[in-house]
Amino acid sequence: MGADGAAGRQGRASDPFATGRAVQGGSPVTDPAPIIALRDVCKFYGPFQALTDVNLDIRQGERVVVCGPSGSGKSTMIRCINRLEEHDTGSIIVDGVELDEETRNIRAVRQDVGMVFQQFNLFPHLTVLENLTIGPIRVRRMGRAQAEALGRKFLDRVHIPEQADKYPAQLSGGQQQRVAIARALCMEPRIMLFDEPTSALDPEMINEVLDVMVELAGTGMTMVVVTHEMGFARKVADRIVFMEAGRIVEAAPPEKFFSAPDSERARLFLNQILDH
């Protein structure tokens, strides 16, 4: 499985995703401060504890794949990073901004953090191009012409420039998810979060979305991806985070994670999903 065709494109100089912006602020080597820092984060839904003492530092440009059994808190964790969920204790710092009650902070962070959802969540009453430009126009206060140029640029980069004037319902699942990726990129974020971006797709459409994500990884974008696509993880991830029951059980580079995971839990999980 995975995105064999696109893997070679990683890091190429002529990479179509290179915007120049992604490398601002220095490379991970010269810039040791993490772009995302979770410290002792706990999160409750009523009496149920969904996250327990989660600690995670993510460097600029790093690609982190999060996996683990269903219900282990993967979605909850990445949704806390752009505060679609509020954590109860601990601290989360994104791009130097602490996430707290301050709504200004939250909106600033959200403009810097793009998110792609399992169910695409495109705006059905807007055309593809309008889906892409509404953020730049309303949130970034960009002019319409400029926003449309930006929208078309990113539509190009997810390989569906010809769909600009259609409505989301007229596209296939794979195309919709690529529009959703382009919509997030139109905010020119420094971080991209993906919550099981291919889980709702028919098998034959998974690769077209993964290809786009691999290309994006090649631009130096900081990415946090919840996925069970282990082929993608092997190719792209700098680190794999394994969660269970609301805790991070293991975090390791893919070579180590796939060949010799420390925890019994991770071994069992890998056996299960690699069986198929």
Add this chain to the structure above:
Amino acid sequence: MDRAASLPVGKRRPSRRLRLRRAVASRPVSVLIYLAVMVLILGAAFEGAAAMGYNWQWYRIPRYFWTVGDEGFRWGEIPMGLVATLVLSTLAFALATVIGLVVALLRLSDLVVGRAVARVFLEIVRNSPLLVLLYVFYYVMGPIFGLDRYTASITCLAVFHGALISEIFRAGIESVPKGQWEAASAIGMTRGQVYRWIVLPQSVRFMLPPMTGEVVNMIKSSAIVSVIAVAELTTIGRNLISDTYMSFEIWFTIAAVYLAVTLLISAFASLLEKRHAVRD
């Protein structure tokens, strides 16, 4: 989508009973049935009136629509009353929409106080008869806030229908999936922007049919302000009757005018809905 389309090719024709049901439900047939029922009712009414020895004077009705005299063409009392009713209903509906939107947003807000205020408002308004509400606005609020009878009527109708409209807004807003909120928030939109650009445009489709229903209801319930003698269609009717004693003819006429207006609005509404449905 079409049920017939999903049937296997060569499927036999629907049963006779089903065909009959469909025929009865079709538009021309239901209009015919409706007309037949109306003729029966009116026939019974005229029969009864004849038995009472009622003296029909329909020939005196047209002059209340318009007259062509020495000074030329002039509108009569009934069209003037209708215009007054439409103006009153329009003003009240505009205000009701604002009240409805505010109450709906309060109910859906994070503010505990806001939600409580909205709940109390809804409970009070929904559980009071419109007539009592009107008396409260005219005899109690009127003197306190210096409302004349016209303003009191508009405010009262707006408050009453605002409560109903807020429920329409709430249902429409809640019909938009949560994922839309999340996607819009994730690109940094404020709550207000999410409502304005994402949620409300999508709920319009759900809200349009019940909202046009509310327009019709507003026109009908505006008749109640005749009890405090605000000049509109029903008040005109009462005045004409006290001048002419032709109560049957006048009430039939007034009812027909209301019916004509509300039917027109319903027809316009279904046109509008069709237009909106084409989008997807």
